[in-house]
Structure formats: structure tokens, C-alpha cells
Amino acid sequence: MVQQGDQFCLTDMKEGQTGVMRSVLGGKMAAKRLADMGLTAGTEIKMIRKALFKGPVQIELCGARLVLGRGLASRIIVDPK
Amino acid sequence: MSSNKINIVLAGQGNSGKSVFFNFLTGLHQHIGNWAGKTIEKCEGTLFYKEQTIDVTDLPGIYSLTTSSEEEVISREYIIHQKPDCVINVVDSTNLERSLIFTLQLLEFQCPVILALNMFDLSKKKRITIDINKLRHILGIPVVPTVASRGYGITRVIDKVLEMQGERKEYPVQRYGKEIEDAIHKLTLKISGLETPYPGRWIAIKLLEKDPDIVDLIRSKDEAITEEAWKLGEHLEDIHGHDAALVIADERSHLASRIARETVKLSHHQKSTLTDRMDAVATHKVYGYLVMIAILGGMFLTVFGFGNWLSGIFDSLFTGWHASWKENVGESFIAGLGWAGIESVLALIQIALPYILPFYIILYFLENWGYMSRISFLMDHFMHRMGIHGKGCISFIIGFGCNVPGCLSCRIMESKRERFITTVLVTLVPCSAVSVIVFGLVGKYVGLWWAAGLYLLAAVVVFTVGKILSRLMIGEPVELIMPMPDYKAPRLKTILRQTWGALEEFVYIAAPVVIISGVLIQAINLAGWMQAISSFLKPVTVNWLGLPAVTGILLIFGILRKELILVMLAAYLGTTHFAGALTAQQMITLAVVSIFYVPCVATISVLWKEYGWKKALLICIIEILFAILLAGLVSRALNFVF
Numbered sequence: 124m125v126q127q128g129d130q131f132c133l134t135d136m137k138e139g140q141t142g143v144m145r146s147v148l149g150g151k152m153a154a155k156r157l158a159d160m161g162l163t164a165g166t167e168i169k170m171i172r173k174a175l176f177k178g179p180v181q182i183e184l185c186g187a188r189l190v191l192g193r194g195l196a197s198r199i200i201v202d203p204k
Numbered sequence: 205m206s207s208n209k210i211n212i213v214l215a216g217q218g219n220s221g222k223s224v225f226f227n228f229l230t231g232l233h234q235h236i237g238n239w240a241g242k243t244i245e246k247c248e249g250t251l252f253y254k255e256q257t258i259d260v261t262d263l264p265g266i267y268s269l270t271t272s273s274e275e276e277v278i279s280r281e282y283i284i285h286q287k288p289d290c291v292i293n294v295v296d297s298t299n300l301e302r303s304l305i306f307t308l309q310l311l312e313f314q315c316p317v318i319l320a321l322n323m324f325d326l327s328k329k330k331r332i333t334i335d336i337n338k339l340r341h342i343l344g345i346p347v348v349p350t351v352a353s354r355g356y357g358i359t360r361v362i363d364k365v366l367e368m369q370g371e372r373k374e375y376p377v378q379r380y381g382k383e384i385e386d387a388i389h390k391l392t393l394k395i396s397g398l399e400t401p402y403p404g405r406w407i408a409i410k411l412l413e414k415d416p417d418i419v420d421l422i423r424s425k426d427e428a429i430t431e432e433a434w435k436l437g438e439h440l441e442d443i444h445g446h447d448a449a450l451v452i453a454d455e456r457s458h459l460a461s462r463i464a465r466e467t468v469k470l471s472h473h474q475k476s477t478l479t480d481r482m483d484a485v486a487t488h489k490v491y492g493y494l495v496m497i498a499i500l501g502g503m504f505l506t507v508f509g510f511g512n513w514l515s516g517i518f519d520s521l522f523t524g525w526h527a528s529w530k531e532n533v534g535e536s537f538i539a540g541l542g543w544a545g546i547e548s549v550l551a552l553i554q555i556a557l558p559y560i561l562p563f564y565i566i567l568y569f570l571e572n573w574g575y576m577s578r579i580s581f582l583m584d585h586f587m588h589r590m591g592i593h594g595k596g597c598i599s600f601i602i603g604f605g606c607n608v609p610g611c612l613s614c615r616i617m618e619s620k621r622e623r624f625i626t627t628v629l630v631t632l633v634p635c636s637a638v639s640v641i642v643f644g645l646v647g648k649y650v651g652l653w654w655a656a657g658l659y660l661l662a663a664v665v666v667f668t669v670g671k672i673l674s675r676l677m678i679g680e681p682v683e684l685i686m687p688m689p690d691y692k693a694p695r696l697k698t699i700l701r702q703t704w705g706a707l708e709e710f711v712y713i714a715a716p717v718v719i720i721s722g723v724l725i726q727a728i729n730l731a732g733w734m735q736a737i738s739s740f741l742k743p744v745t746v747n748w749l750g751l752p753a754v755t756g757i758l759l760i761f762g763i764l765r766k767e768l769i770l771v772m773l774a775a776y777l778g779t780t781h782f783a784g785a786l787t788a789q790q791m792i793t794l795a796v797v798s799i800f801y802v803p804c805v806a807t808i809s810v811l812w813k814e815y816g817w818k819k820a821l822l823i824c825i826i827e828i829l830f831a832i833l834l835a836g837l838v839s840r841a842l843n844f845v846f
Contacts, residue, residue: 146446154446156685158453161302161460175489178585179594179684185301185461186332186470190581192593192683 133199136170142201213261216294219689221322225352226262290316290365297321304460314375314403317345324349339467344376380455387436394429413449479690486578507563514558544726548719559636563605564703572694591674593684596626603633607807621679631803637766641798645791649783714806721805748836793839801831
């Protein structure tokens with residue numbers, strides 16, 4: 124769930140770390156909703172904070188704050204910086 | 205008159221200040237904001253400007269115009285079928301890149317669009333500079349900076365609307381990547397012969413995105429086109445490696461960021477904003493929860509404190525009324541029914557003013573301030589265990605005040621499955637009327653800890669039912685995707701306007717049902733059937749629950765308004781000293797039944813309105829059976845305690 128092979132997902136990022144989104148695994152609908160919010164391959168993302176336990180994550184992209192559920196975040200593959 | 209009537213709509217994403225814009229335009233009282241889900245109802249208003257009558261419709265705040273949620277379908281169908289003279293796209297100028305994705309979708313409709321760069325003062329404050337001329341040039345539509353909360357720029361927008369009337373020009377088209385444009389072009393040529401209300405290019409895009417409604421529509425007209433679209437979509441997938449819908453969404457997003465890059469300059473030394481510093485506490489792993497408990501706790505204490513005080517005043521105000529009604533109108537059957545009607549109206553006033561009014565004021569304060577999204581963030585994980593996401597927590601909080609607005613607010617949930625689960629759970633949340641019973645009966649005569657225990661029981665029940673429902677209802681849970689807005693200083697005027705709108709909706713939905721059923725129950729009572737009913741219910745009330753037979757009648761009246769159970773018990777006993785008539789065990793049992801058995805009529809009417817009478821009836825029957833079962837078990841378990 125967390126680590127997909129050698130792939131690095133959004134949830135693996137530390138708070139304050141930045142990265143570039145590569146792809147979303149599965150979930151066509153979710154990927155489309157994310158794209159509508161401006162989160163597509165190539166978007167630069169900064170991890171702001173992760174909620175307690177397996178709560179959602181808050182990220183920053185192009186100056187906007189976005190909250191994503193943990194399950195969804197763990198399916199977003201990023202290239203960390 | 206109709207010849208110079210102009211019809212405009214406001215469209216935009218959530219948190220863009222669109223509804224404030226609408227309020228400023230029309231001066232009409234209405235509901236705003238996405239949280240309470242109010243904008244799903246069409247808000248209309250009229251503006252008289254420069255001797256013109258302009259009808260304004262506020263569309264729901266949405267993120268895209270593809271059919272993924274009901275609001276979005278409403279908006280898109282409205283724009284297509286009503287053919288407004290102008291669409292004003294209100295966007296958050298501090299967040300242009302994301303907003304432009306929606307703007308691009310609007311432009312696909314090939315309708316006249318004006319872009320209102322709202323919250324322009326905030327973008328200046330954040331040192332974001334937007335090259336308005338360049339943006340206008342690239343998009344090919346008028347672009348006007350506005351600050352809706354202060355009315356800045358709004359007349360300029362309307363002037364633009366008036367200028368655009370009469371001039372018929374080509375609508376600008378934003379081009380996507382070559383492969384997509386090729387596919388769109390091929391499809392558009394084929395579609396051009398069909399009779400549809402939608403523009404050809406738009407249909408072509410939707411066919412490639414495999415939008416189910418549009419695919420069905422076109423298939424019914426010419427199956428060859430949908431097959432062609434399918435093939436072209438496959439081709440796009442071969443090239444890009446993923447779904448055609450996603451390819452197009454990606455393209456749109458890239459186009460938006462390209463436009464944003466060309467027109468927006470962010471100052472580089474961005475220091476941490478006030479919002480960031482506040483969020484460091486408000487969404488902190490530990491302090492965040494403490495702050496939330498403090499804020500919500502303070503809210504409930506304030507509401508209950510104020511509510512008890514004011515309802516006490518009302519009680520003493522209304523005490524003599526029944527006697528003087530009897531004196532002046534008489535005690536005939538009809539007079540009795542008339543009094544039941546009046547009593548229902550008084551009952552409504554006694555819930556609406558003392559409890560719901562302050563509740564809404566605080567709620568809308570928190571919403572306008574921006575705090576509600578923080579609660580969703582903090583509670584998302586917990587809510588997921590019930591098969592819904594963090595936003596559902598807001599409905600629960602509202603449900604604590606009153607189940608009616610709580611159930612209405614479930615419209616913010618994206619899928620039907622989520623909405624239904626959340627609504628059912630909200631009906632199990634103890635509302636302020638139930639709290640009156642819990643505190644007035646159990647808290648006062650058995651002990652506060654027992655009252656707290658009942659709340660814990662309610663939490664366990666809500667949680668368990670949520671878990672069961674999320675297993676039973678097919679469909680994948682929707683993940684939380686939510687923008688986190690900046691904290692904003694709430695405006696009193698906005699809060700009051702929203703509160704008024706919510707109260708209006710409450711009265712509109714609840715009043716007819718409460719009054720009619722009040723009269724009906726009184727008719728049964730006056731006909732002398734109550735005794736028969738209470739002895740009919742004896743096997744349940746006396747044998748199973750171990751309560752006095754009179755509670756059967758109380759529970760029937762309680763359907764009207766749950767605290768009537770307590771009020772009528774006092775009337776029956778002739779005293780409010782309940783400990784003399786009921787044992788501790790009976791009080792707890794009665795409270796448990798009251799919490800869970802059937803939502804009150806006002807809530808039932810919402811269930812009916814939102815889900816149809818079959819589902820509403822089903823929910824009621826299941827909850828009645830469940831409450832009786834649970835309370836009986838609790839009563840038996842208490843044998844070991846008392």
C-alpha cells in the first residue's frame with residue numbers, strides 16, 4: 124500500500140519536502156478529479172503536513188492548499204527532490 | 205419588457221466568493237457557501253441596472269463540468285438549456301491556475317463568458333501580480349478584477365455584460381494537444397449533422413471523455429459516431445498510456461498552468477502567511493484536536509446556555525395562552541384542533557429561535573472564517589472508518605443542533621452512497637431536543653455521568669451503524685479531495701444573511717409537517733383513541749421496556765418534537781419531579797428510546813424530500829425497531845447495576 128516496488132508515493136514524503144507528481148495508480152475517477160484540481164503529472168507538490176494516524180495529507184501546489192485522503196495520496200507516485 | 209430582459213448566471217468553483225458576488229448583485233437574502241450544501245438549490249435574483257432588468261442565477265460552486273456530481277450536472281444542463289446571455293465566471297484570483305481549468309471547461313460550451321478575478325485585494329496582499337491585458341488576450345474574453353465583499357469592480361462586470369449584448373461574435377476556442385485536436389476535429393465533422401442542444405466541439409470532447417450521459421445521447425441518434433469516438437479514444441490511450449478522459453483533463457490542466465505562467469507573477473520571497481501560522485496550531489497532530497474540542501465544546505455550551513435561557517422566557521410568555529384560548533374559543537373538538545395548530549407553531553418558534561438561531565450564527569461564523577475545512581482534515585481518518593470522508597463530520601456537528609439542517613447539509617457529499625450513509629447517521633445524532641431529555645431526565649435525576657454515558661452510547665451506535673452501512677452499500681468510498689481555504693475575517697452581514705436563509709429553509713420544510721401532524725395527533729387524542737393506543741403498545745412499553753403504559757402516548761407525541769416526551773410527561777404527572785414517578789432504570793431506558801426511535805417529523809420530511817417516501821419509511825421502521833431492541837437490552841443490563 125505504501126511502497127509500490129521502488130516507487131515513491133506522496134505519503135512517503137516528509138513534511139516540508141517537495142516533489143514532482145508522476146502518475147496516479149488506478150482510480151480513473153479520482154485521477155480525473157485531481158486533474159480538475161490542477162494536480163497532474165509534472166505538477167510540483169510540497170508536503171505541508173500529514174494528519175495523525177492514517178489521516179489525510181495537506182499539500183501545496185501552485186500556491187494553493189489541497190487536502191487529500193490518505194488512501195488516495197498513497198496511490199500518487201512522485202519523484203522526490 | 206421581455207425583449208430587454210437579460211439573463212446571466214454566475215459560475216465558479218467553491219470558495220471563490222461567488223455567492224458574495226451574487227448577494228452584492230441582487231441584494232437578495234439567500235444561502236451561500238458550500239458547506240451547508242445550500243448552493244445546490246438554484247438561487248435566483250433580479251437586478252435593475254441602467255433601465256435593464258437582469259435576472260441572475262447563482263450556480264452551485266463546483267470543480268469541473270463533467271458529470272461526477274449532481275451539482276455539476278445541474279450547472280451544465282442549466283448553461284446548455286437556458287442559454288444565458290452571459291456567464292460570469294467568478295474565480296479566486298489568488299489561485300488562478302486551478303481556477304482556469306474550470307474557465308477552460310466553460311469556454312468549451314461556446315457561450316459568452318466574462319472572467320471576474322475576485323478577491324483581487326487578497327492577491328495583491330499575497331504579492332501576486334496578474335497581467336490582465338495578457339489574460340484577456342489569451343482567453344479572448346473580458347477580464348475584470350473584483351472584490352465582491354466590498355462591491356469593487358462589480359458594476360464594471362455588469363457594464364461588460366451590457367456591452368456584450370447584441371454583438372454576436374465567434375467564441376474563442378482554446379486548443380489542446382495535436383492528437384486530441386485531431387480526434388475532436390474528426391468527431392465534430394460527424395456530429396455537425398445531428399440535432400442536439402449542445403455545441404459540436406463540446407460533444408466531441410465529452411465523447412472522448414466517455415461521459416455516460418452524452419455517449420447515451422449520441423448513441424441513440426447515430427451509433428457510428430460513438431463507435432468512432434471509442435476508436436479515437438483507444439488511439440489516444442495507446443499514445444498516452446492512460447484513459448482518454450484523463451488525457452484531456454491533463455491537457456486542460458497543462459493549458460491552464462501555461463496560461464497562468466504567462467500571466468501571473470508570484471513574488472519569490474513568500475514569507476509564511478497568517479493562515480500557515482494559524483494552521484500550524486489548528487491542524488497540529490495534538491493541539492489541533494484540543495483546539496477543535498475547545499471550539500466545538502464552547503459552541504454547544506453557548507447554544508445550550510442561550511437556548512435554555514430563551515426557551516425559559518418563551519415558556520413563561522406562552523403559559524397563559526392555552527387557558528385563555530379555552531376561555532375565549534371554547535373546548536369544542538374544533539377549538540381543540542385549532543389550539544393544536546397554534547401549539548405546533550409555538551413549538552416551532554421555541555426550537556427555531558432559542559436553539560437553531562444561535563447555532564447557525566456560530567456555525568456560519570466558523571464556516572466563513574474557514575475553520576470547517578480544518579475539522580474535515582482532522583476528522584477524515586475517523587470518518588473513513590464509517591465509509592464516508594471528513595466532510596461528513598460537518599453534517600454531524602450540524603445534526604447536534606438539529607437533525608433537519610444536518611440532513612440537508614449531507615448534500616455536500618459527492619456520491620449518492622456517501623450522502624445516504626451520512627444522512628442515516630445524522631438521524632442518529634442526538635439533536636438539541638434529545639439533549640433536553642437526556643439532561644432533563646437522566647442528567648438531573650440519575651447523574652451527569654450517566655448522561656455522558658448516553659452520548660457515548662450514541663457515538664458507538666453511530667459508528668457501528670456507519671460501519672455496517674458502509675459494508676452493505678455497494679460502491680467504493682470516495683476519497684477526500686478538498687481545497688483548504690485561507691482564513692478570512694467573517695463579515696457579520698454575510699453571516700446574518702446565511703443564518704436567515706437557513707432559518708427560512710428550516711421553517712419552510714418543517715412547518716407544514718409539524719403543524720399538520722400536531723393537529724392529527726390531537727384529533728386522535730380528542731377522539732379518545734389514545735388510551736386504546738397506549739394499551740395496544742403495552743407489550744412493547746410495559747413488557748419489553750419496563751416503562752409505564754403512558755410512555756406509549758408520549759413516544760407518539762415525541763415524533764412531533766422529541767422534547768415533548770419530557771414536556772408531556774411533566775403535564776401527565778403534574779410535576780417536573782420525575783424521580784417520584786420513574787426509577788433510574790426507567791429514565792435511562794426512556795432516554796435511550798428517545799434518542800434513537802424514529803427521527804422527528806421535520807427530519808422525516810427531509811428524508812422524504814431527499815430520498816423518496818420508500819427510503820424514508822424504511823429508515824423510520826428500522827430505527828424504531830432498533831431503538832426498542834436496544835433500549836430493552838439496556839434496561840435488562842441495568843438490572844445488574846440498580
